[in-house]
Amino acid sequence: MNKLLYPLAAVLILTGSAFTFIAAQTWQISDGYSIAFSSDDASGIFKGFKGTVAFDEQNPAASKFDVTIDVATINTGNGLQNKHAKSDEWFDVAKYPQIRFTSQKIVKAGNGYQVMGDLEIHGVKKPATIPFSFKKTATGGAFAGTFTVNRNDFRLGKPGGDVGEQIKLDISVPVTK
Amino acid sequence: MFSKSLLLGIVSGLLAGIAGVVYARVYHSSLGADFSKVAPAIRIIVSSLFGGILAAVGFTLLDKIGKAKGEIVFNLLFAVISFATLLAPFAVKLPLDLEAPELFPGMVIPMHFFPALAWFTLKPLFIKNR
Secondary structure (H helix, E strand, O other): OOHHHHHHHHHHHHHHHHOOOOOOOOOOOOOEEEEEEEEEEEEEEEEEEEEEEEEEOOOOOHOOEEEEEEEEEEEOOOHHHHHHHOOOOOOOOOOOEEEEEEEEEEEOOOOOOEEHHHHEOEEEEEEEEEEEEEOOOOOOOEEEEEEEHHHHHHHHOOOOOOOOOEEEEEEEEEEEE | OHHHHHHHHHHHHHHHHHHHHHHHHHHHHHOOOOOOOOHHHHHHHHHHHHHHHHHHHHHHHHHHHHHHHHHHHHHHHHHHHHHHHHHHHHHHHOOOOOOHHHHHHHHHHHHHHHHHHHHHHHHHHHHHOO
């Protein structure tokens, strides 16, 4: 009996672990994404967005986001504001060319999901929780999320001033398989 | 007097508009910056025409009020107002799908001087000096 028990246990453990480590579906970020920000007196978009998006609706725990935004692609619609935003007073593009978000944990929350991870802006890394939704489409799917960050947390600009301290980010990312 | 200055305003405004459209095309082909969505040809021409007609009204009024010095005041005002309007292209917020908004002032700033330039160039043909 013991001769059968150990091999059987080993097979069960191996089978179980194989299911545990099933990777989530990896999605390709499509053109047409929108990374928009807005606050009092300033708003705009970022155009350079890339990274790895692994997401499984049925298994959010196995999902993983690791995405970056090229800060130099900021567009406020005004040339002077763009230049100002890229300067060392704000994003300091020369020194910190990327905004990075790396997920640590993704959980189901109500009708959508929440991703907890590290958000790095202007060389400052802070934990952030981003609520998002995922909708399947004919060609793949679309992620959408809205959240706010306090620019003072990331040493962006000077405290106070015309630009509001709470910056709202609206993110919409269509993906394909 | 007003009919002559109005004619001068219309002609110089039209010429300034045409020059603006040509300049926009050259700017687009040389720098690749296409702002035709916010500054289409018709808008450039109408704006220049508006500037020319406004100049005609201003010239007539100042000529009546200021007599001999009216033209001097008008020329100064036309130049100063043309300069003052340069603030607008720097402050304007373009649609976000337009790339390189920093190139927009470079396109429209010269256009702000075209009506004055056309007016000063063509004026001797329409209105003789006193």
